[in-house]
Amino acid sequence: MHVNFTLNGAPEGQKMEGGCLSPEAVEEQRLADGKRLSRDPDTRSVSLLEQKRKVVSSSIDVPHARRSEEEVDMDKVTAAMVLTSLSTSPLVRSPPVKVSEALSGSWKDNGSAGPFTPSSNSSSGGYWSWSAPSDQSNPSTPSPPLSADSFKPFRVPSLGGVGPGPAGPEDPSLDEQDGSSLLFDEPIPRKRKNSMKVMFKCLWKNCGKVLSTAAGIQRHIRTIHLGRNCDSDCSDGEEDFYYTEIKLNTDSVAEGLSSLSPVSPSVLSPPPPPPSPLPPLGQLPDSHRPQQPPDTKEPHAGGTTPLSRSAPSALYLIHTDHAYQATAPVSIPSSGSNLAGSACTSFTPTNSSSFSISWQSPPVTFTGNTVSPSKSQGFGEQRSQTIAVLSSPPRATTALSRKVRGEGKKCRKVYGMENRDMWCTACRWKKACQRFTD
DNA sequence: GATGCCGGGGT
DNA sequence: ACCCCGGCATC
Structure with missing residues (x-):
């Protein structure tokens, strides 16, 4: 959003307003310089760089001026x-x-x-x-x-000069990382x-x-x-x-x-x-x-x-975020097609947004299922434990929704390993058999 | 152990 | 999309 804003190069003055940061002196000086800047081609490119930097660091949350x-x-x-x-x-x-x-x-x-x-x-x-x-x-x-974000970058150019200026002490890597990516115009899909x-x-x-x-x-x-x-x-x-x-x-x-x-x-x-x-x-x-x-x-x-x-x-949102990632994908389908899972019963009351569902569900299903994760155990995902726990209930759903082993014969059984090329592709790929469906 | 198949990786 | 495989659940 404001990335564009800054990129489009709003008049310097505006940006200055946004950042009411500490170095007022610097600010004033810059304002004074502004007139020169607009004419001098060299300094102008500099200002461009600055703008880029602004954009760069504005994409990261950087705590602004610290004074104590x-x-x-x-x-x-x-x-x-x-x-x-x-x-x-x-x-x-x-x-x-x-x-x-x-x-x-x-x-x-x-x-x-x-x-x-x-x-x-x-x-x-x-x-x-x-x-x-x-x-x-x-x-x-x-x-x-917004302004808090946007004014921070100002310090960088003004204090440290033009180059890859010394970013904040605590987030140099971040700043640089983003900086380079932006300067090179890499379309890295940032979250x-x-x-x-x-x-x-x-x-x-x-x-x-x-x-x-x-x-x-x-x-x-x-x-x-x-x-x-x-x-x-x-x-x-x-x-x-x-x-x-x-x-x-x-x-x-x-x-x-x-x-x-x-x-x-x-x-x-x-x-x-x-x-x-x-x-x-x-x-x-x-x-x-x-x-x-x-x-x-x-x-x-x-x-x-x-x-x-x-x-x-x-x-809570903050804290849940992981949970959101883990559960949302599950909770959404649950409201859609795959209601096969018994675990879904706890969801039934809510037909509303998937978000609320995913958020509320954990506390409900949670206690019962975490302990008997015949499935979640097996899934042994390497995510953080928190996630594992949180997501276990939904996983139970997936577990239940997993195709129970088909009764009928499958390609493998019918043709045997030696005739593997006669199997249906799904069987060959170890997928659910398409030829002998149950 | 054999089988069915999901999830995921590689091309 | 195609192909393959690790790994799990079930038989």
């Missing part, structure tokens, strides 16, 4: 997750959940408590309200993911791009402010809540305790909203039940709470009505 150490750490984590999940659908943005955990616990558990908590709970309350209440014009006021965004939510009582940068939120807290006017250098770090990080996958969010929204209520109702409105654990090591103990719930309570409901959906 924590943020850097977060970036690392994010990058790691992105890397690990790159091989599959980029949608996959599974939080740091260990496979074993995913296996042992039920889905619900994973969704509601345990390793998931940091991102799912705390965030759910607020991060949809990032367009919400307070807005002192902040330089780092939440900007749509959907990643777009993970890290936001920072103010946990202060009655304030759900969400900003896109740690610095921003820190400043917000410092000035608004702590009543300090001094710069960040005189801060004692107390602000850290009043905000939490929120990771959100804009892609899955978008999808979750668009494709799932009609069904989402039903889909979501099962998982959310974690009745205890868990307070945001945040990333803070000891989970310091703001000093308004009884009101801890308030911050998210603010945004916890309809929107926050959908927030988990994104997260």
Whole structure:
């Protein structure tokens, strides 16, 4: 989408707007240079290169400006997750959940408590309200993911010069990889791009402010809540305790909203039940709470009505993605032709979209079938255990749908091995015999 | 072990 | 699309 946009070369100014990034000085300088650029052929080609680079890195989710150490750490984590999940659908943005955990616990558990908590709970309350209440014009006021993506590349050319500039420390390979592919105009079929965004939510009582940068939120807290006017250098770090990080996958969010929204209520109702409105654990090591103990719930309570409901959906979607890949192919046919499987009985109630089916089915069929996988055992697929488990129920379907050995004689029996050339082709190919069908 | 056939790889 | 084969389930 915006790839084209950038490629078509929108006026420089626009792009600058999109990226409200840090090096404002550089920005200004560039603006000033802009006039020259438009005339000078050399610099022009340079700008072309830049544009390409923009496109390149915009296809990858790169956490933007980082200003604090924590943020850097977060970036690392994010990058790691992105890397690990790159091989599959980029949608996959599974939080740091260990496979074993995913296996042992039920889905619900994973969704509601345990390793998931940091991102799912705390965030759910607020991060949809990032367009919400307070807005002192902040330089780092939440900007749509697009711009976040698009402005990042800017740093590269401006900071590192033209060449294969030093990409972000955490994702050099990615950037380069994409860069080359794009520069060479290789039509590598990339999967959907990643777009993970890290936001920072103010946990202060009655304030759900969400900003896109740690610095921003820190400043917000410092000035608004702590009543300090001094710069960040005189801060004692107390602000850290009043905000939490929120990771959100804009892609899955978008999808979750668009494709799932009609069904989402039903889909979501099962998982959310974690009745205890868990307070945001945040990333803070000891989970310091703001000093308004009884009101801890308030911050998210603010945004916890309809929107926050959908927030988990994104997260679940994230976590499910593998499951989606594994189950979807099965669940779709199940609603179509191959209803032979008995396992499908659990599906019957839902005639709706295949997505909801694939999502809901696991918890249902799951418990019973996983243990008796006469089939899933045999299938011994080498996918991750999670997938194996998740997909086992559907596999049972395939197992049942597998042709029971035919009663009648087959080519092999009839003609024997020595007359193999007389077999039907299917038999020759070890496929289901076409000549002597049952 | 023989047989039937699915899933998948190679061309 | 054709061809082949590994491997599993069943006989």
